[in-house]
Amino acid sequence: MKNKMKIEKIFIEIPTWLGDAIMTTPAIQNLIKTYPDAKITLLGSYVSTQALGNFKNIEKVIVDDTKKQGNRYLNLYKLAKQIGKVDLAISFRRSFSSKFMMFFIDAKKKFNYKRLEKKQIHQVLRYNDFVNHVLNLDNKAGDLKLYFSAYKYPNPTLGINPGATYGSAKRWYPEEFAKVAIAMSKTHDIVIFGGPSETDIAKDIEKELLSNGIKNYQNLAGKTTIPELIEKIAGLDVFITNDSGPMHVAAAYKVKTVAIFGPTRFKETNQWNNPNENIITKNLECAPCMKRTCPLKHHNCMKQITAQDVLKVLY
Structure with missing residues (x-):
């Protein structure tokens, strides 16, 4: 059932992290459809608006830089006032700062994200259920959506993404990524991806490739804008990645992916609706611990995954 209230202006606050922002896209698509x-x-x-800012119906994009200088809460108040009058305000964030800002937004209806289900369900469903619940809708969660065109590589290309912004526990080892890349380099060109803080890991992989005489690679870590990152991942033939934002980019384009999961709940954050996804996890008793670094100091959830495990899935 659709709402009777006329909705002409909508304010949407999306999550800070790239992956979480992409997982809101089925819910946002449903809002646009409704x-x-x-x-x-x-x-x-900045990162999440770069990825989602070109959706149709978006007339204004605001980057939240209220943390940068001065009093954050005064900045949040000013930000809320800058938004002006809206019919509907929806935040996909649960933080106190978000609730504070939403309090001052001039909206006929406003809703802050909350988890409705205690049991483990996919984060995409959580976001979509929240919108359905507060607006009394019954929209199914469709595919992830990003509005960028896939880059056309000259040869079959393997992308590797050794970083994960949340913490070291989510990261598989550079030497294992390198072993996979070396084996695959006979049939695929290699592209190494990573953010500005992940250039060291990418360099470690690059060193391994060079010492094995591999030349058909590019190291793009720290060198791409968000739109470029999305286009380059979208054009890949194969992608090997930790649980991370770029993993969800690949899901939006249904790229053949090997997703390596250690300390996180893959039932909640694996690739949504990607029939070409392969999950590798060791299902240890201590996992998923959801910690940024291994609390037991052994990191077996990642250490026990080998390049062989990945190559077995690919071949």
Whole structure:
């Protein structure tokens, strides 16, 4: 059942992290489908707005830099006032700062994200269920959606993504990534991806490739904008990645993916609706611990995964 209230202006706050922001896209698509004539103001981090800012119906994008200088809460108040009058305000964040800002937004209806289910369900469903629940809708969660065109590589290409912003526990080992890349380099060109803080891991892999005489690779760590990152991942033939934002980019384009999971709940954050996803996890008793670093100091959830495990899936 659709709402009777006329919705002409919508404010949406998206999550800070790239992966979480991408997992809101089925819910946002459903909002656009439900209110096709509404104009949207989008607020988020620089990274998340770079990824989602070109959705149709978005007329204004605001980057949240309230942490940068001065009093954050005064900045959040000013930000709320800058948004102006809206019919509907929805935040996909649960933080106190988000609730504080939403309090001051001039909206006929406003809703802060909350988890409705205690049991483990996919994060995409959590976001979509939240929108359905607060607006009394019954929309199914469709595919992840990003509006960028896939880059066309000259040869079959393998992408590897050794980083994971959340913490070291989510990271598989550079030498294992390198072993896979070396084996695959006979049939595929190699592209190493990573953010500005992941250039060291990428360099470690590059050293391994060079010492094995591999030349058909590119190291793009720290060198791509978010739109470029999305386009380059979208064009890949195969992608090997930790649980990370780029993993969800690959899911949006249904790229053949090997996703390596250690300390996180793959039932909640694996690739949504990607029939070409392969999950590798050792299902240890101590996992998923959801910690940034291994609390038991052994990191077996990642150490026990080998390049052989990955190659077995690919061949």
